[in-house]
Amino acid sequence: MTDIDELRSIRAAELYYEEDKTQDEIGTILRLTRWKVGRLLAQAKANGFIRIEIVHPRARRLGIERQLREATGLTDAIVVSTAGVVDELDLHKRTAQAAADYLTALRPVPRTLGISWGRTLYDISVQLKPGWASGVNVVQINGGVSLNARPGTAAATAVSIAQKGAGQFTLLPSPAILERMETKQAIASDRSVAAVLEMGSAASAYLFSAGQADEDSAHVDSGYLTPEQVAELVRKGAVGDVVGRFIDSAGQIVDPALDERTFGIQLEQLRRAKTAIAVIGGPRKHAIARSVVLSGLCTVLITDEDTALALLREP
Amino acid sequence: MTDIDELRSIRAAELYYEEDKTQDEIGTILRLTRWKVGRLLAQAKANGFIRIEIVHPRARRLGIERQLREATGLTDAIVVSTAGVVDELDLHKRTAQAAADYLTALRPVPRTLGISWGRTLYDISVQLKPGWASGVNVVQINGGVSLNARPGTAAATAVSIAQKGAGQFTLLPSPAILERMETKQAIASDRSVAAVLEMGSAASAYLFSAGQADEDSAHVDSGYLTPEQVAELVRKGAVGDVVGRFIDSAGQIVDPALDERTFGIQLEQLRRAKTAIAVIGGPRKHAIARSVVLSGLCTVLITDEDTALALLREP
DNA sequence: GTAGCCGCTGCTCATATGAGCAAGATCTGC
């Protein structure tokens, strides 16, 4: 496009988008035919001079969603817009809202829903509307008896999701990580506990988040790991954890011994699942989000625009 | 609008603006009639959920220009968009470009153009294209023999504008501020100098900028005033200077004694002018821009979006 | 209960817009 036409296309765009003039009127003003004006506007769009943003907490980025699906083979991708986000709390709320919306619209409605726990899952449970389902069995898929912070949020999350969905809940009565492998085996061999794990393994859908591997990890807050232990995991390549299990950028368990002491379903269960919804958002979770998606841990990713774009930058 | 319609309007907007679907197609997807979709889109617009920005260095904000004209009675207002501005240099370049464009398109073409000097005027002289006018007499309207920094830019500005406009230039051979009033009167009484001032007073159009009153003032850089003297002017109410003369927020001379020693045309000449184009942009110049506009020093203001909005906030 | 009112819906019709095409303008290589 010539320089003069570029300038004209900007003048035309101003009149069209800002002043709500018709292309014909613009033609009169700029002394051009209305067809020329139409072409200038098309060029302005094609050159990316026209930026249209939907500014709303529930706005999504459908184009990025499509790109994500195509680049990764995900069944579905939900990408919430970051336009107008004020802080990270706002971003988390938007992502949780999107997850709640997705879950509500999910067909077929899952009979049994396996869930992890954490801030993200808790947020989702808050955003869900009563009546989002009619009779859904919610089952925890990883240990979640919190040691330090906010005792009971793991349980509260499951309870809330189940109650709002007019269904039952089944808790996994175990810590996330046991100190000794013998203890873990003892718990696992308990019939009632084994039954819960079995139910979790047979869930018709999974909803889980993931944590980044750093000193702010939920495992540190909950007292399962020390910051030093996390640092050691990072040294071994950990980018974050999924249902309590720390993985590297290829989705491999980084510390098999630790993993043996971690209580919950196996990652392979998620990889085999027909519906595994990962909700992972926020600037610190770009690496773990990539690992989860690329190693096939989820069939559906719900995330924010920035994380999605980071993922697309190198697929 | 109900909550459910608000959400629908966002979904519709995504499909319309991001996915380029027709309202009819969106109707099929969302199970609505195409008329309902049209109404939802109209509501999304009305609620301000749709933000359209023209991202281009030469983009203007016509809506703000109109508001400025209506609020202030200016003959003309040019407001450059700040969308996509990377730094203040970029902003200055955009403003200067807009001024050059305005000058080039100005009708009737001024026979004699009175100009001030400074970074802004220099930038404009650079942006002007050779042949912007055919035979324009450029005359300096305030003293500008720089003492310290970049000697000769004042002269270079006038020369460049005149040469690119295929015309003549007339310099005002005097410092901006004289140390003693006697010196000023002596210079003023010189026939050739008086002739220049007279030509300046009779110019058919004026193009000038304004400086903010702070330690970064061009008067400090040029060595005419010390930072302490400027601080004293600020204490007296100065918000900036126009053609070298410091004024308060009401457009009044703040220090008559200093003003007596300042060389150039009187502010009243600008206020009486039929075409007085002020080019004032940048975050530090909000106060002086307001004073210039409200005290009638210009008939045309060329500025940036942020400055214009600050001006509109309290008219 | 019901008459009157208000707002939403689905329509008709006029207008605005984009696709496609033929003719003219401009460029390129020899």
Place this chain on the structure above:
DNA sequence: GCAGATCTTGCTCATATGAGCAGCGGCTAC
């Protein structure tokens, strides 16, 4: 300088969209 190629222009025609209006449904005030 000119033949062919390519790009641009102004058009026709099909489609998308917005304005305006009649009818329906739900709500309020007696």
